[in-house]
Amino acid sequence: MSSSRKADRTLPSVVYLYDEPSTPSLRIGEIEDFLKEKIPDLDVRMRKDFLSFHSRDLDKLAEKLAATKVRGMEGLKEEAEPLYGEVQFEKRMLREPHRRIMGMLYDGFRLQQAFRELLPEKELRTDFAHVVFTNRIFCTYEKGDARYHARVIMCGYPSLISTSGLVEAPAKPKEFYVIKQKYAAVGAEPPVEELKESIKGRFIDHGDENITQALKGYVLQSLFYHATGEPFCKDRNCILFNAHWQEEVINAQIVSGRLCSVHGEMLREMVGSQKG
Template identity: 45%
Template sequence: MQKLPSTYSSERNIPTDVFLYNDPSAKTLVVEEIASHIRGLFPGMKVEVRRDFVSHHYDGSIEELAEKIARTKVRNISDPFESFDPLLGEMKFEEGLIAEPEKGTSGILYDAVRLHLVLREMIPEEELSLRAVHAAFTSRLFGTFDDADRRYHARVILCGYPSIISTSGIVEAPAKPREYYLMRQKLRALGEDVPAEVLKEQIQGRFLDYDDPRMTEVMKGYSLQALFYAITHEPFCEDPECRLYNSHWQEEVLASQLGDKEFCDEHASMIRRISDQ
């Protein structure tokens, strides 16, 4: 196993407050349980559960915000981000989602950084501090453009102030077991267009699905990645058994978040040091 870079062991900033924002469309996400988990690990931190990020922070014009969010949509996944004027229907869709976040969405891809900046503007100055972690769950699927292969990739988490964590990204971003894609390819070659649901049945249990009963447990790890981003500026770990592991495959997500071990030795001792302070 790769040796951990020494940066992991330096706690540069210990947050005092953690704010967790609910995604009401994710039926199996129990944010209060995630808060209890963080309180257990870091008894010195105040952890507060809030409703969804936009409803909590925003009291301006819904039309204006809908337009801003619609502008962060990715039009073509193989092109770098380009600004465009959203269509009326797109803005109406965003208005609906702002008013009723419990409806949720998963089919649209947003540019992660731009979406994050729209949300960041809403944090009041007194809460925009390195000592305050904001982890916002959202149903919106977001991604970043990768210059290496010239396309957008969906992501589960984008760390920052706030960190955003996608409940659809956790389903769509990490790759499913290889058989899934082989099966799909094979059926397509035969000219059969098999619905995703049928293919999913073949790999049942080996990936996290929408409204999966394991959603809360898995999201505990991603919330900690947001927290570690604030502490060390390095949210991820190289150890595939550690909850801070940056999983690229669904099976890695399940192994790192649901395995017997919670943290690698280095992160476990860092958590102990912080909680003893």
Template identity: 40%
Template sequence: MNDFIHHIPACIDLYKEGDLRGLNLQNLGRYLEEKTGVPFRNQGNIYKKYSEKKLEALAKKLASIKVKDPGGKFSLGVPLQAEIDYERRRIRKPGWKVFGILYEGVLYQKLVSDLIFEGRLSLDRCSILFTNQLFGTWDRDNWRYHARVSLYGFPSLISIVGLVEAPAKPKEFYLRKQMGTPIESLKEEYEGRFLDHGDSRMTEVLKGYAMQAFLFHLTGDPFCEDRNCRLFNSHWQAEVLHSQMDGQYEFCPRHEAFIKELKDRSPFSSLSYLSTSCQEADDSITRIVNSRLGITNGNVPKILDGAFQKPKKCG
């Protein structure tokens, strides 16, 4: 059984980067809140609150972490001015078209972490960025970079482009492609057997990845070996669709019990910590507590009168 290695966070912060092609962050947030008992905040565009000076510096850093040769070891280089200009435009315009650039995932995560936490890592917030950018990590087994769907940490990164490109499609799809069959014809022939850009199933599928990010925050272990469980670490598109949409159950019995224990603990353990450490909280925390304690329209039952105090907010 997974063990809690960190206290339950006070909130789940969801960020977005770029055009997510219809991905419903509110829907994902409500799902996480329902499953875990931890309130969420839809923080929106990750770049919206930063100054031009900070975004200019970020553009230079982003331009320097592109993986130009997936088959070679990565090394930081001096980016061209055109590369910096591209990064500047895309972070200022959320609808900017993606051009299939692969970024070094660990360094990308570090840049995002610096933006969100500003050098003060907070375990009281589970932060997840959903991005339309493609990132990869170095595979020591075959000595090359591979695109990834997710990279879990502080914060966790989840790529909607990676969800399309990283898990392998059916083997025959690639054979037919090598034989010269037009890609659009193949997509039509294999429709439904893999996810594509703008796929209506994207939000539903990413619920499992969001839960993986949350479990990593709590335990450091986001995956399950049961292919029917949403926490299964899928490498093929068929596995993604099965574990997220067609499995025998949503979570395996082991993780179902863990999630129940998590929800039973939340939010009270977080609230006691929150009130003493003055961590930033959202009104949705109060909403959950009110529903648990039977508080309606701000009226506290007499049995609880004087025993309940609204969490403090910083600033």
């Protein structure tokens, strides 16, 4: 099956939601309730983490995942033969899904492809959506500035939403980088506490209680992508807003927490036609 976009404004009939056990502050039951409230006829099916659920051959999968790793943010490199240590690392992580992966970046499209290959044929249907929470941080290469940029979401089959990406991908308030630079100028590492204090309440941290609330909008983005081919909105107060800053995430997902009037109406129409 191709991942070509579908634009007939039809919501999926079934959504598989995959948990991410390394993110305890992700309360997946709340996401399920949110979806059922927004789309009452949606059949939401909860599953444990995607890789544990679908993987059959751990060695092969570890190799595939290691091959999607990005080595440096600059310059697009061809898929490289993974190193022995990288494959072993992935194997360890597959065996211990409760551990959060730190300091690794994956190419978003290659990672999505590796996940897609695990989906059984009978579940690769255009009326099914697979929404996968993962703690892996993925990025996409932008030709504009010839760099990789970390993302919170990769829409498609399956849609990937990164719980660590939510913390690491959107930029933190400017003060954060000013303090980092100040210390870097004298060759020192800034104290983490001072850094966090300077932007308190203006970013989402690992273990943050706001993670579940913030990710609801991203799940809806994946479903809008599924139905319309367009997951994002330009209205900064809409939960479909494509935020590039932490403060934009907080504003759209926590302060506002709702769809704009255009998308609210669009969703009502789609829910109405789903009932037929």
